Every structure is written in C-alpha cells, then in structure tokens.
Amino acid sequence: MGEYQLRIGPAGNSRATILFVPPLFEEANRTRRTLVLAIRALAAKGFAALLPDLPGQNESPVPLVEADLTRWRAALAEVAHGIDGPLIVASLRGGALIDHEAEAAAWWRLAPASGASLLRTLLRARVSADREAGIASSLDSLQAEAASAPLLLAGNLLSPTMIAELAAAEAQPVEPLRSVALGAEGIAGTPLWLRAEPGEDTGMAQAIAADIAAWSRSCGII
Amino acid sequence: MGAGTQGFCALGARARLKDMLVTDTPATAVDATLRALLADVLGLGEARAAALTADSGLFGELPEFDSMAVATVLTEMEDRLGILIDDDEVDGEIFETYGNLLAFSVRKVAG
Numbered sequence: 583m584g585e586y587q588l589r590i591g592p593a594g595n596s597r598a599t600i601l602f603v604p605p606l607f608e609e610a611n612r613t614r615r616t617l618v619l620a621i622r623a624l625a626a627k628g629f630a631a632l633l634p635d636l637p638g639q640n641e642s643p644v645p646l647v648e649a650d651l652t653r654w655r656a657a658l659a660e661v662a663h664g665i666d667g668p669l670i671v672a673s674l675r676g677g678a679l680i681d682h683e684a685e686a687a688a689w690w691r692l693a694p695a696s697g698a699s700l701l702r703t704l705l706r707a708r709v710s711a712d713r714e715a716g717i718a719s720s721l722d723s724l725q726a727e728a729a730s731a732p733l734l735l736a737g738n739l740l741s742p743t744m745i746a747e748l749a750a751a752e753a754q755p756v757e758p759l760r761s762v763a764l765g766a767e768g769i770a771g772t773p774l775w776l777r778a779e780p781g782e783d784t785g786m787a788q789a790i791a792a793d794i795a796a797w798s799r800s801c802g803i804i
Numbered sequence: 805m806g807a808g809t810q811g812f813c814a815l816g817a818r819a820r821l822k823d824m825l826v827t828d829t830p831a832t833a834v835d836a837t838l839r840a841l842l843a844d845v846l847g848l849g850e851a852r853a854a855a856l857t858a859d860s861g862l863f864g865e866l867p868e869f870d871s872m873a874v875a876t877v878l879t880e881m882e883d884r885l886g887i888l889i890d891d892d893e894v895d896g897e898i899f900e901t902y903g904n905l906l907a908f909s910v911r912k913v914a915g
Binding site: 703720781 | 845870892
C-alpha cells in the first residue's frame, strides 16, 4: 500500500508480531516516542513489532482529507494480512476504533477513546481558535458545516465521511481482548496523548511491553 | 511491573468521581480531579499542580495553555466529572483563574 512502516524485531526469529495501531491525529505525535520505546522493549523480549503509518497520517503520501475510518480499517487489515506467524494487535486511544478488521490471534487496547469524544475535542479547539480570531462558531454550527464540506480542525482537514464516522465510532468487540487503562490496576504512566507539549515516559514504555508480553503468554501465544 | 497474567477482557479502572464522593465532600473530590487533570494535560507535575491557588492564572498565564489544551481540558472534565458542558457556558472567564474553573466545575457537578 506504499505506506511507511516502522518495524523493530529481535536479531533471530521472533516469538510473535505486535501490530501497533497508534492514536489518531495529534495524539499520535504526542505518544509516538514512548510507543517506539515500548517497541524496542518488546524486541528485547523477542517480539517483532510494527508501527504502520495510517493513510493520511505521519509520513503518508495520502492527503488526510481522502482518509476516513473505513479506509484506515481496511489498511490495517491489509497490513495484518501480510504478516506471517502469530499476531497481536495493540491499539491506543482512537486506534481502538479501527483495529477490529485486522485478523489477529489476540487484541490489546490501552485507554480506548470514543470517536465522539475525540471529535468533540477537535471541534472545541476550532471553536476556541475561532473565538480568539473574533469569529463566532459552535460545535453545532461546525458539525452542520461538516455535513457538506471538509472541515479544518486543529490543523487536520477532515472529510464529511471522516467526521460522520468519528461521531458514531465506538471500539468494537473483539476476542480475546485485554483492555487496560492507566493507573495502579493497569499501566502505570501518564496520559501523554493529552499533553499540550511533547513528553516521554520510559517507565510507561516498559510497562506496556511487559503487559503485552504477559497477555501474549496468557493467550498461549508464548 | 505490568499486571501479570490476566484473564480475558480484564478491565482497568480509573478512580471515578462517583467512587470518591463516598468518602470526600464533592468540592474536595472535584478539586483533586481538576488538579490531576491539569497536571495531565499541561504536564505541570504534581508539585506545580498542588501549588495552584484560587488566584493562579490559567489561560494567558501558563504558556502550555493554548486553544488545543483548553479543548482537551473541557473534554476530560466531561469524562472525569461526569458532566456535559455546552458551548455557551464556556467563556474566557472560567479559564482565567484556577478558582474560577473550580467554582464552575463544582457548580456543574452539583447539577
């Protein structure tokens, strides 16, 4: 599909492949560094891990306005299809909205977010920026506008289909699934995806790798 | 590290405001939730978040607090406090100081 993929694996044979589905839009940039640290930690445990670009995201040649959730789901299914051996799909935040069409032995989700809440934040950033520029807009007026034309939200030009799909998207049931949140009972770390300025969390990267490795074992994948 | 071997579909849980209300007064619980949220979004660190007073300036004062951060804070307030915030309730004033944001949140949680 001509998209860039970051792949790091052990020197010899890998135990299994972890396909990471990044968070969407700006949240992907805020978490990328820590995700790659987790990928390196997984490689040290003998797993191969893959972080593909979604069409329209990161270094993709596709304009974002041509992307939507349906296309992202299909792109991930295609990436999964090309992987030999046991596969675990690991998604973060909005990545959980597009991970269910990939064929996998197991799924892992960290802090899954609803499409409506991601969209609300993007619309609000636009309302807030509009207000600073002296333009009156609202969540309702923007959503009405988005029914017929692409909308520029916090630097992302999104198609009417993308906006309609986001408004309705929820993480879909998959099995077997381990869904974890941040905190004492899940992954110890900070919600870097919310952070106004880029950061990294080495401890969280280690915790993500350890949790995925344990989940893989408990699913009998090794 | 990690959570060890888990059964299927083990769900992590963040302490929700509803659980905290059992032991705390609502204003204290809202205050704690709000400080944690600002620490998460603005990367303040626990010490800076704990040092916020009613007069501490937010939007326009903290360089991290841009329009994207305002949007993120509003959506997280809705999620963590279990409230809904309308456009017309959001004016410059509620983000002027920490005290204003706390008063607004306590009012919303009280319904």
